[in-house]
Amino acid sequence: MTTPLVVSELSKSFTMHLQGGICLPVVENASFAVRAGECAVLGGPSGAGKSSILKMAYGNYAADSGQIIVQHGHELIDLVTADPRTIIAIRNRTIGYVSQFLRVVPRVSAVDIVAEPAIAEGLAPDAAREKASTMLARLNLPERLWQLPPATFSGGEQQRVNIARGFITSHPILLLDEPTASLDRANREVVVEMIEEKKQAGTALLGIFHDQEVRDMVADDIIDVTGFAPARAA
Amino acid sequence: MTDQPLLTARSVSKFYGNRIGCNDVSFDLYPGEVLAIVGESGSGKTTLLNCLSTRLLPTSGIVSYRMRDDTTRDLYRMSEAERRFLMRTDWGFVHQNPADGLRMTVSAGANVGERLMALGDRHYGQIRETATDWLGRVEIAADRVDDQPRAFSGGMRQRLQIARNLVTGPRLVFMDEPTGGLDVSVQARLLDLLRGLVQDMGLAAIVVTHDLAVARLLSHRMMVMKDGHVVESGLTDRLLDDPQAPYTQLLVSSILQV
Numbered sequence: 508m509t510t511p512l513v514v515s516e517l518s519k520s521f522t523m524h525l526q527g528g529i530c531l532p533v534v535e536n537a538s539f540a541v542r543a544g545e546c547a548v549l550g551g552p553s554g555a556g557k558s559s560i561l562k563m564a565y566g567n568y569a570a571d572s573g574q575i576i577v578q579h580g581h582e583l584i585d586l587v588t589a590d591p592r593t594i595i596a597i598r599n600r601t602i603g604y605v606s607q608f609l610r611v612v613p614r615v616s617a618v619d620i621v622a623e624p625a626i627a628e629g630l631a632p633d634a635a636r637e638k639a640s641t642m643l644a645r646l647n648l649p650e651r652l653w654q655l656p657p658a659t660f661s662g663g664e665q666q667r668v669n670i671a672r673g674f675i676t677s678h679p680i681l682l683l684d685e686p687t688a689s690l691d692r693a694n695r696e697v698v699v700e701m702i703e704e705k706k707q708a709g710t711a712l713l714g715i716f717h718d719q720e721v722r723d724m725v726a727d728d729i730i731d732v733t734g735f736a737p738a739r740a741a
Numbered sequence: 742m743t744d745q746p747l748l749t750a751r752s753v754s755k756f757y758g759n760r761i762g763c764n765d766v767s768f769d770l771y772p773g774e775v776l777a778i779v780g781e782s783g784s785g786k787t788t789l790l791n792c793l794s795t796r797l798l799p800t801s802g803i804v805s806y807r808m809r810d811d812t813t814r815d816l817y818r819m820s821e822a823e824r825r826f827l828m829r830t831d832w833g834f835v836h837q838n839p840a841d842g843l844r845m846t847v848s849a850g851a852n853v854g855e856r857l858m859a860l861g862d863r864h865y866g867q868i869r870e871t872a873t874d875w876l877g878r879v880e881i882a883a884d885r886v887d888d889q890p891r892a893f894s895g896g897m898r899q900r901l902q903i904a905r906n907l908v909t910g911p912r913l914v915f916m917d918e919p920t921g922g923l924d925v926s927v928q929a930r931l932l933d934l935l936r937g938l939v940q941d942m943g944l945a946a947i948v949v950t951h952d953l954a955v956a957r958l959l960s961h962r963m964m965v966m967k968d969g970h971v972v973e974s975g976l977t978d979r980l981l982d983d984p985q986a987p988y989t990q991l992l993v994s995s996i997l998q999v
């Protein structure tokens with residue numbers, strides 16, 4: 508089995524220049540790997556650095572040191588040192604991301620927001636929109652909302668648009684930041700099913716799930732983040 | 742994705758006497774890439790934009806551009822005529838104040854058609870048809886084609902300026918605060934339009950803005966300037982979500998939450 512995502516000796520701290528330059532270490536020496544067809548879950552209490560790890564794996568946060576090796580096509584690329592252009596190419600083809608909150612763009616309809624990553628991946632716009640509609644229907648988003656910009660949607664509705672957007676592509680790596688946080692039971696089950704299908708398709712998934720029930724259903728491996736907590740300087 | 746940059750800047754500096762306009766700026770811009778230059782007023786953003794777009798001669802440094810025939814040329818070693826041709830065809834320049842980029846006393850249709858004529862189009866019917874089509878794309882009604890931009894609102898003028906710039910199918914567009922001075926609903930419409938056009942046409946763009954929300958929405962990469970220097974550059978969302986330089990942290994933390 509292949510291992511499309513390997514993280515080794517990853518460290519991250521925040522230096523707050525506006526607060527007198529205090530330095531907050533959040534992750535130290537994190538090492539783990541995610542195999543294809545497997546869902547690894549980052550475990551640990553709030554503030555342990557789970558989201559920071561996930562964001563570094565998407566190139567959204569900078570890392571201080573260490574490596575994040577991603578299989579991008581036939582190449583192995585270190586996200587920590589990759590230039591912006593390479594990271595954008597990796598996001599278009601290799602790494603998908605479902606965040607907790609939807610970043611809404613004024614005037615862009617729900618269906619177009621969902622279709623966007625599929626178009627970036629190379630699908631024709633019409634086909635992408637059709638696929639987007641299928642995803643939204645599956646996640647029980649009422650059809651009358653599809654053509655509306657999601658700015659006025661409820662939290663759960665926005666979250667479902669976000670999930671559809673993350674799951675529409677066939678990226679070999681998918682990062683999930685609490686995808687089921689504001690969903691009801693029926694929709695949570697749809698998401699669990701979708702995660703299962705991604706695994707069958709050979710996608711490597713790395714996620715954060717606070718919902719114990721969902722975590723138990725999807726997790727193949729729990730990565731205990733407290734092991735990567737920096738020793739607090741006295 | 743092509744592996745050759747479209748525009749390359751190396752150590753571009755501009756001094757006004759002994760004051761710094763911009764100092765030692767280097768970067769590569771690739772086809773289809775949108776670069777935002779952000780910073781407060783007086784940070785050198787516009788000076789840099791003008792140096793890159795040959796509107797202002799830099800004190801030192803090299804700016805080169807890959808032409809349509811794949812040859813890379815030093816912009817400041819071209820003849821004036823070649824440069825002007827480039828600006829009229831392969832480039833666009835969207836000014837903050839539409840009056841600077843439009844001819845206010847000729848019709849909207851002629852404003853768009855003029856750039857086509859510069860390319861050698863002479864068929865009136867075709868020019869008018871293309872112009873009307875482009876006005877439609879920037880959401881200006883067809884019955885306004887014969888009106889002068891003087892009779893347009895600020896938002897319409899800005900959209901007209903964009904149509905005028907994009908009608909020749911440029912590969913690179915420079916924008917100086919394209920949404921400055923517009924109210925928020927008009928701004929949203931313009932941003933959505935720009936975002937769509939940039940995506941559909943695969944345009945490369947360099948956008949100067951002081952508005953970080955505009956940078957987030959439009960750009961892939963960002964350069965933060967202060968006192969003429971680039972203090973930080975990189976992926977737009979990384980710079981906004983995990984700023985490293987003290988000045989970038991100050992900028993990001995100064996955004997008002999709505």
